[in-house]
Amino acid sequence: MPPPPPPPPPAEAVASMLSPGARPRDSKINRDLLSVLEAPSLLYFGLLGLAILGVVQAVATLAYQTYVGLGIAGYQLPIFWGVYIVTFVFWVGIAHAGTLISAILYLFRAQWRNAINRGAEAMTVFAVLTAALFPLIHIGRIWKFYFLIPYPNQRGLWVNFKSPLLWDVFAVNTYMTISIVFFYVGLIPDLAIARDRATGWRKLLYGALSLGWQGTSRQWKAHNRTVLHLSGLATPLVLSVHSVVSWDFAVSIVPGWHATIFAPYFVAGAIFSGFAMVLTVMIPVRRIFGLEAYITDYHFENMSRFILLTSLIVGYAYASEYFIAWYSGVEAERTAFFLRAFGPYAISTWIMIICNAVLPQLLWIKRLRTNVPFLFVLAFTINIGMWFERYVIIIGSLSREYIPDTWGLYVPSPAELSILVGSFCWFSMFFLIFLKIFPVVAIAEVKELAIHEKAHGGAH
Amino acid sequence: MPTLVGVFDQPGPVKRTAQKLQGRGFSKLEIYSPAPFLELDDALESKPSRVRMFTLIGGLTGVVTGYAMTIWMALDWPIMVAGKPFASIPPYTIIAFELTILFGGLLTLLGLLAVGKLPQLRFGTGYSPRFSGEEFGLTVEVGDRDVAEVEALLRAGEAKEVSLVDA
Structure with a gap:
């Protein structure tokens, strides 16, 4: 029990603080943003049920695959990296926008991030959790996954740290850990806000998770420092993670992979797809929970500017890949890139180019940048385009290596598609649960701006 | 120990009042803030965070x-x-x-x-859910000093409410 709040004046204020039901004096920001946590509607349960159903079917597929082996995936010589790796790269990429918003924009003091950073950080955590499953699904013998970790063993063997795949293990696990830490640190003050206003099991949950946070100046000082340092650490981390993922490819000599541009190309693509996913997720959230006063069109417009910028970088990378393939004079590279555009995977390539490099150019027009339904549709096409980008890079390159005799074709099998669909459901399931348990907008940070504005008469 | 709680609307006055009280020799102060304000970081101790x-x-x-x-x-x-x-x-x-x-x-x-001394199992004397609303709190452990003096200082520092808590 907290000690009784300051007694006498004015009596009604104290009474309203003690009775949890009626809170006439609670701040509007608290009421608005905590209202998201209120009892879910039927629609919510419907969506959650669908998501869980999707996860269940994928788990069943995975169980079957574990039993019969990777033969049920569509692997054909010489292509043994398929939809699982494509989807892994896709979800790692999605994660990047959250860290960009919470760490890099924090360091740049871009205050518009305050309303969207929580949602984006949650998206990051869930996207990495989704991505981290795929290497395990991909290896087939899931029970041997711990071979990836350097641990003392009877055989006296160690992992090969010269392999990019090992770098990936370290990069992705570090990213997962740090993004969870970042997410949690930011949540602590908001959990305390929720704790002070909740009853029943929620009070218990928020009380435990908020660690007795009271917002003393000492706590805030430590908190500000922590967020600053975590941002400083997460900024190079986020740039490194997708660079390392790109080196899984670029360090090999496969035509279409062996390019020095891969790291910046992948990082830009990751931020591009991540922002698209933030829009895909936050536009419905804002609409359903009526958060228009906090997540404004201005936020969406700023995100669409990022999308436009990164789309240009991605488009430049596409063009540069073709240019270098031609300019290098390497026959295998030239063939690989010619077949990308006009070979068996041409449709995927054109989907990728149109969705990622062409359609986003519409964002030059301000009227479209501020048109929320348009942004939603565009973000959706970008998600599709970015999945196909990885499909083209991975499958397209592997199918056309140096010797035409080794060429082959790969078509995703139903099992792989079932797990692909399951990954989206897995992500949505976490996000839906998050919406009802944790505040989707960083309440304390929104207040920081609101209180400042009050002091300056709403001047800015 | 009698503790006085002043409620404020803005971080600036909280900081000024806290420092004035420190100047008068009150050392057992606590500031509660609903949001991160960099100006409050140095209000009670100016050393960089460890x-x-x-x-x-x-x-x-x-x-x-x-x-x-x-x-x-x-x-x-x-x-x-x-x-x-x-x-x-x-x-x-x-x-x-x-x-x-x-x-x-x-x-x-x-x-x-x-x-930040977390986790904390007990709330500080004078903590109120208002301080996770939109208000700031400044608590002063008065000790054997004059309560009226502190109250006057708090009110002079734009505290909109002052109340006495015994703990």
Whole structure:
């Protein structure tokens, strides 16, 4: 029990603080943003049920695959990296926008991030959790996954740290850990806000998770420092993670992979797809929970500017890949890139180019940048385009290596598609649960701006 | 101990009042703030936060661990890969880099818990859910000093409400 709040004046204020039901004096920001946590509607349960159903079917597929082996995936010589790796790269990429918003924009003091950073950080955590499953699904013998970790063993063997795949293990696990830490640190003050206003099991949950946070100046000082340092650490981390993922490819000599541009190309693509996913997720959230006063069109417009910028970088990378393939004079590279555009995977390539490099150019027009339904549709096409980008890079390159005799074709099998669909459901399931348990907008940070504005008469 | 609680609307007056009280010799002060305000960071103590030490130690531990682990493991069972030296620094730098961030980040979290004295099982005297609303609180343990003097100071510092809590 907290000690009784300051007694006498004015009596009604104290009474309203003690009775949890009626809170006439609670701040509007608290009421608005905590209202998201209120009892879910039927629609919510419907969506959650669908998501869980999707996860269940994928788990069943995975169980079957574990039993019969990777033969049920569509692997054909010489292509043994398929939809699982494509989807892994896709979800790692999605994660990047959250860290960009919470760490890099924090360091740049871009205050518009305050309303969207929580949602984006949650998206990051869930996207990495989704991505981290795929290497395990991909290896087939899931029970041997711990071979990836350097641990003392009877055989006296160690992992090969010269392999990019090992770098990936370290990069992705570090990213997962740090993004969870970042997410949690930011949540602590908001959990305390929720704790002070909740009853029943929620009070218990928020009380435990908020660690007795009271917002003393000492706590805030430590908190500000922590967020600053975590941002400083997460900024190079986020740039490194997708660079390392790109080196899984670029360090090999496969035509279409062996390019020095891969790291910046992948990082830009990751931020591009991540922002698209933030829009895909936050536009419905804002609409359903009526958060228009906090997540404004201005936020969406700023995100669409990022999308436009990164789309240009991605488009430049596409063009540069073709240019270098031609300019290098390497026959295998030239063939690989010619077949990308006009070979068996041409449709995927054109989907990728149109969705990622062409359609986003519409964002030059301000009227479209501020048109929320348009942004939603565009973000959706970008998600599709970015999945196909990885499909083209991975499958397209592997199918056309140096010797035409080794060429082959790969078509995703139903099992792989079932797990692909399951990954989206897995992500949505976490996000839906998050919406009802944790505040989707960083309440304390929104207040920081609101209180400042009050002091300056709403001047800015 | 009688404790006075002043309720404020803005961080600026809280800081000024707290420092005035400190100047008058009151040392048992606490500020409650609903949001992170950098100006309040130095209101009660101006020394830089010790969280930085945690991050530094974590980061250094990470970088040393990263290189030491990879080099030792490569030498423990030497296998020539692609004609590279057993202890090959460029690829191991990636592992060292990731571990720098990992250990640095985890120790920073520990720093938050240690410096912010979390978890806390008891609320401070005078804490109120209002301070996780939109109001600021400044609590002063009056001790054997004159309550009226403190109250006057709080009110002079734009406190909109002042109340007495006995704990």
